[in-house]
Amino acid sequence: MWVVRPAQLKDLPDIKALASALKARVSSTVPADEAKLAEKIEYSRRSLAGEPDTAGNERLMFVLENTKTGKVHGTAGIDARAGSGHPFYNYRRDALIHASHELGVSSRVDVLYPSHALTDRTLLCSFMIAPELRGTEAFELLSRARLLFVARHRALFAKLMAVEIQGVQLESGAVPFWDSLGRHFFNMDFETADAHSGALSKTFIAELMPPNPIYVTLLTDAAQAALGQPHAMAAQTCDLLDREGFQIGNYVDIFDGGPVLEARTDMLRSVIGSHRKTLRTGEEIRGDVYLVSIGEGEAFRCVLSVLSEGLVETVKMPVTLQTQLNCSHGDELLVVPL
Amino acid sequence: MLIIRPLQETDLDDLYRMAKSAGKGLTSLPANKDRLAGKINRAQETFNQRCAPEAGMYLFALEDTELKQCVGISGIEARVGLEEVFYNYRLSTTVNASRELGVHVRTPTLHLSNDMTDTTEICSLLLSDTHRKGGSGLLLSRCRFMYLDDFRRHFSEKVFAEMRGVSDESGRSPLWDALGARFFDMEFSQADYLSGVGNKSFIAELMPKFPIYLPLLPGAARAVIGRVHDNTAPALKMLQSEGFNFNGLVDIFDGGPLVEAFIHNIRTVRESLNRHVLISRKPINLEVPAEERVMISNRSFRDFRVTTIPMQCIKPDTVSIPAEVAEALDVSSGDLVRLAPLKDAGRSPIQMVAH
Numbered sequence: 138m139w140v141v142r143p144a145q146l147k148d149l150p151d152i153k154a155l156a157s158a159l160k161a162r163v164s165s166t167v168p169a170d171e172a173k174l175a176e177k178i179e180y181s182r183r184s185l186a187g188e189p190d191t192a193g194n195e196r197l198m199f200v201l202e203n204t205k206t207g208k209v210h211g212t213a214g215i216d217a218r219a220g221s222g223h224p225f226y227n228y229r230r231d232a233l234i235h236a237s238h239e240l241g242v243s244s245r246v247d248v249l250y251p252s253h254a255l256t257d258r259t260l261l262c263s264f265m266i267a268p269e270l271r272g273t274e275a276f277e278l279l280s281r282a283r284l285l286f287v288a289r290h291r292a293l294f295a296k297l298m299a300v301e302i303q304g305v306q307l308e309s310g311a312v313p314f315w316d317s318l319g320r321h322f323f324n325m326d327f328e329t330a331d332a333h334s335g336a337l338s339k340t341f342i343a344e345l346m347p348p349n350p351i352y353v354t355l356l357t358d359a360a361q362a363a364l365g366q367p368h369a370m371a372a373q374t375c376d377l378l379d380r381e382g383f384q385i386g387n388y389v390d391i392f393d394g395g396p397v398l399e400a401r402t403d404m405l406r407s408v409i410g411s412h413r414k415t416l417r418t419g420e421e422i423r424g425d426v427y428l429v430s431i432g433e434g435e436a437f438r439c440v441l442s443v444l445s446e447g448l449v450e451t452v453k454m455p456v457t458l459q460t461q462l463n464c465s466h467g468d469e470l471l472v473v474p475l
Numbered sequence: 476m477l478i479i480r481p482l483q484e485t486d487l488d489d490l491y492r493m494a495k496s497a498g499k500g501l502t503s504l505p506a507n508k509d510r511l512a513g514k515i516n517r518a519q520e521t522f523n524q525r526c527a528p529e530a531g532m533y534l535f536a537l538e539d540t541e542l543k544q545c546v547g548i549s550g551i552e553a554r555v556g557l558e559e560v561f562y563n564y565r566l567s568t569t570v571n572a573s574r575e576l577g578v579h580v581r582t583p584t585l586h587l588s589n590d591m592t593d594t595t596e597i598c599s600l601l602l603s604d605t606h607r608k609g610g611s612g613l614l615l616s617r618c619r620f621m622y623l624d625d626f627r628r629h630f631s632e633k634v635f636a637e638m639r640g641v642s643d644e645s646g647r648s649p650l651w652d653a654l655g656a657r658f659f660d661m662e663f664s665q666a667d668y669l670s671g672v673g674n675k676s677f678i679a680e681l682m683p684k685f686p687i688y689l690p691l692l693p694g695a696a697r698a699v700i701g702r703v704h705d706n707t708a709p710a711l712k713m714l715q716s717e718g719f720n721f722n723g724l725v726d727i728f729d730g731g732p733l734v735e736a737f738i739h740n741i742r743t744v745r746e747s748l749n750r751h752v753l754i755s756r757k758p759i760n761l762e763v764p765a766e767e768r769v770m771i772s773n774r775s776f777r778d779f780r781v782t783t784i785p786m787q788c789i790k791p792d793t794v795s796i797p798a799e800v801a802e803a804l805d806v807s808s809g810d811l812v813r814l815a816p817l818k819d820a821g822r823s824p825i826q827m828v829a830h
Contacts, residue, residue, distance in 0.1 A: 235658055235681040240674065242681065246658060321690035322571050324580045333576065344573040347581070352683055354657040355691040 138205070138461060139275045141439040143185055144178045144198040144212065145250045151209035152200070153177075159265055167212060167263045168335050181214075185434045194221040195293055197286070198263060201270075201279040204461060211279045214263030215286065217293050218256075223339050225256040226346065227388040227397060230353075230365065249352035251346060255388060259287070259294040259402060262301065264374065272373050274441055277475065278428060280377055282439035284407035285430040289437070289471050291402075298402050299388070300378055301327055304395025305363035314394030315355035317360030322347050330392055338470075346391060364394045381406045411473040412450070418454030418466045419445065426475040431456065431464050438462055441475060476541070476761075477611055478803050479618045479772075479781035481522045482515055482534040482548055489545035490515070493601050495589040504548075504599055510570065520776050528629050529554040533622070535600060537615050539606065540803065546606045549615045550599035551622065553629060556592035559676040563588050563724040563733060566701060569688070585687040585700075590724060591733065595623070595630040596637070599649075602711065610765035610783070610817050616713060618781040620643065620743035621772045621813050633737050636714055639707040640731025641699040650730040653696030658682055666728055682727055700730040707731070716819045718743045743770075747815035750794040752801060754808045759788065759797050765818055771796070772813045773804040780804045783817055 144152070153174060154165050168174050184195035194217060197319050201211035217223040228249035236243035256362060261283060270276050287294050306312050312327040323330050323345045333341055337464060353361060365385065375398070382405050383398035392398065402408060407428070424445040432438050440462065444452040459465060482490075487508065494506040498752050501815060504511070518534035520526045529555035536545040551718055555561045564585035572579040587593040602612050623630050642663060648655075651663035659666065659681045689697050701721060703711050711734065718741055719734040726733075738744060761784065768783040773796065782803055788795045796804075806812060 237677045237681050239677045240669075240681070242659065244658065244660065244681070246683070248685070291578065318691070322580055322582060324578050325576075341573040341576050341578075345571045345576075345578060347569070347571070347582070347688060349688075350685045351691075352657075352687070355654075355687070381582065 138203075138440060138458070139278055140202050140204055140461075141199050141213070141279055142202060143435055143437060144181055144200045144209075146175060146178055146182075148200050148202075148209045149175055150179065152212055153431060155209070155211070155267065159268070159311045167214075167265060169332075173335075180411075182435065184217075185437075187434065194218055197223060198284075199279070199283060199286070201266065201275060210275070211266035212263055213279050213283050214261070214292075215283050216260040216262055218295065219258045219260040219299060220256040222252075222341070224343065225237065225255075225260075226251045226342050226391050227252050227255055228351070228391055228394075230387045230389060247391070249351040249353060251348065251350070251391075252388065255299050255397065257295060258297045258299045258399075260299050260301070270435060273425070274475065277377060278375065278439065278441050280284055280374065280408050281381070281428055281473070282430065284381065285428055285439055285471055285473060286437055287402065287405075288408045288411045288473075289433060291408075294402055297400055298383075298400050298405070300383060300398045301390055302395045302398060303368040303392055304373060304393030305366050305368055306393065312393045313357065313359035315392055317357040318347075318351060318394075319392055327392065334392065338372060342391070360394065365389050365396045366394070367396055397417055407473050411471050414444075414450050414452040414470050414472050416448050416459070416464060416468045416470055417451045417453050418456065418459070419447075420456075421445075422453055422455050427439065427452075427472045428475055430471045431462055431468060444472060476782060476803055477546075477606070477609075477614065478537075478538050478540060479535050479614065479779070480538060481777075481779060482518045482536040482545070484512075484519070486513055486536050486545040486548075487512055487515060490548065493545075493547070496604065497498045497601055504601055505668060507672065510672060511605050518550075522779075524777075529557055530552070531585075531629060533619075535615070535618060535622075537602070537606070537611060547602035547611060547615045548599060549601075549699065550596055550597070550621055551597045551619050551630070551634075554593050554631065555596050556589060556594075559673070561589055561678065562679040562682070562727050563591060564730075565590065565724050567723070575597045583689040583697075585632075585689065585725070587682070587684055587686075587727070588724065591635060593631060594735075597634055598636065610768065612709075613713065613765075613817050614770060614783060615711070615715070615813065616783065617743045617817070618715065618770060618772065618779075620738070620741045621747060621770065621774075621781065621815055622779055623738050624741070624744040624747070625772075625774050625813065626776055627738060630738065630786050632739075633735055634741075635733050635735035636710075636719065637726060637733055638711050638714075638731045639704040640726050640729030641702050641704055642729060648729040649693075649695040649699050651690045651728050654687065655682060655728055657667070663728065663730070670728065678725060696730075699731045701725050703731055713819075747813050749774075749811050749813050750789065752806050752808055752810045752812055753789075753790070753791065753793040754798055755795040755797045757795075759785065759795070761785065761797070761800070763787075768817045770815045770817050771800075771804065773806050774811065774813050775805070778805060789814060797811050805806050 181198040184191040229252040230413040317328040383400040388397035430439040521531040533551040537547035544658040569582040646664035648663040668807040719736040722735040
């Protein structure tokens with residue numbers, strides 16, 4: 138059985154192995170460095186414990202565990218406030234019309250403006266999953282469990298949410314958008330910049346990023362083509378988030394030009410569609426598969442289960458699952474259809 | 476004899492013929508008779524002080540008195556950018572540095588500017604192919620510096636020239652193709668023509684207003700920023716020897732450089748001197764090589780005339796000139812004239828007198 142639960146320090150070796158197996162870009166939000174990773178897990182634990190210094194800047198990390206083996210196969214995070222107290226950088230895609238009445242011409246000019254507008258939105262991040270699980274129910278469980286957590290702890294999170302989607306990277310490892318823009322200013326290759334952005338304070342972005350807007354037409358054709366495009370590997374993530382109600386907005390990543398998906402927190406399918414139900418013990422369970430979450434904070438767990446709806450906001454759940462989740466008759470669940 | 480005088484209505488046909496043979500690249504003088512007639516008219520208004528001083532457009536003709544033909548022109552625009560907006564790019568440096576990472580990156584950047592607004596420009600130099608020898612080009616260009624100095628209150632302290640940038644035989648400009656054309660769907664030659672007929676600021680309004688980071692442009696475009704067209708190299712050299720320097724501004728279309736100087740620092744101004752005219756009855760051999768000639772101006776605002784005479788004519792207090800030269804300059808004995816060297820390599824009149 139798959140369960141999503143808060144990350145713990147004991148998950149560190151599994152997460153590290155997963156991060157290094159996935160060559161894709163996750164480094165900026167899941168550091169490969171063991172000490173940094175431990176720090177991130179610890180920060181998540183302290184956020185869930187409600188320690189005062191994390192208040193307002195909670196950064197949570199969840200893992201997907203196979204309960205049979207105890208092994209972790211994926212991670213998913215939420216930053217309560219993008220930037221966590223620092224500026225959060227993006228480019229905003231905008232347009233200017235260059236027109237001359239006298240010459241009878243008018244043309245649309247696409248411009249990238251440096252922006253901090255997404256700072257303080259709630260950010261879904263640090264998503265990685267073992268490749269063989271992509272597109273499976275476990276994949277959906279891992280991604281959406283976070284939204285059930287949000288629904289359950291709504292006050293912790295902002296009105297608006299954002300997700301940065303990995304941008305285009307070629308087989309060779311080259312990142313066209315970076316090579317056409319960032320490289321000139323940061324004077325380093327993409328991996329280095331990306332690793333810095335995961336590990337260091339973001340001050341270096343403020344220091345090195347070009348301070349003025351960028352005309353899209355001056356970028357290379359490859360960079361223009363990559364602008365706002367998700368990496369092929371992120372397609373399923375995009376589909377899932379699209380079904381949740383996320384939309385591609387006007388923001389792109391400053392490093393790889395990948396799109397930022399945006400949504401109103403209260404309009405997300407998992408938030409609107411989730412209901413509080415009281416657990417009843419039953420024998421014969423027939424019905425649909427649901428994401429079922431129980432517990433708050435560090436005790437938060439989320440699994441997939443067939444539920445049968447009872448009367449007066451009650452549901453019945455298989456006893457085996459109840460045992461595994463350590464819950465019983467009368468407990469309150471938050472459920473949403475898969 | 477070759478003589479500089481104000482451009483007048485009768486020069487229209489000669490001017491049109493010159494503009495036509497000059498072809499592309501001469502933005503300020505398009506081969507269009509109405510426009511040229513308009514320019515002549517504006518010059519006449521200026522010399523006769525029938526327009527505001529800052530609206531002045533001083534155009535001088537080089538006349539071959541034997542052919543009775545105008546064989547070249549040069550001009551001074553009293554102030555640019557007052558009616559229309561005058562645009563340039565300023566070539567500057569953006570530094571991004573991170574001490575934490577030990578990164579220090581310098582990025583050359585073009586900033587759109589109107590810095591030359593209200594400054595005097597020397598412009599519109601055009602010389603017929605038949606008269607390219609014997610220092611005619613120098614006379615045509617340098618005579619303006621004597622005028623600028625004698626009538627300084629009509630001009631700004633600083634004067635500049637826009638140098639033609641790089642384009643190939645077919646009229647393609649690498650900078651235009653990489654920058655202007657991206658924002659404005661037009662060939663450089665067409666944009667250039669529109670500039671000449673007074674639409675430059677319209678086009679400029681379509682150009683990018685935010686700084687342009689040069690690493691985003693292709694190498695061919697970066698290479699021509701601040702560089703002059705091969706045909707303009709001699710003109711640049713001449714202005715440099717006068718003390719003009721690149722001022723960091725370039726043309727927004729072709730990237731050609733602007734060079735500027737303070738009038739009081741211009742070599743022709745510094746090395747010139749005034750003398751009283753003495754009309755000589757003795758014959759003077761006027762046919763000496765350009766190296767031995769000096770410019771002589773009558774210092775008239777309304778009927779500015781300049782020609783060249785042998786250096787030997789300069790005496791300690793006077794300058795001896797034959798009657799025909801005096802007549803051409805419209806001066807008589809006792810009038811104060813201004814003398815300045817014609818060629819860089821030549822000895823200046825001051826040195827001449829000292830010996």
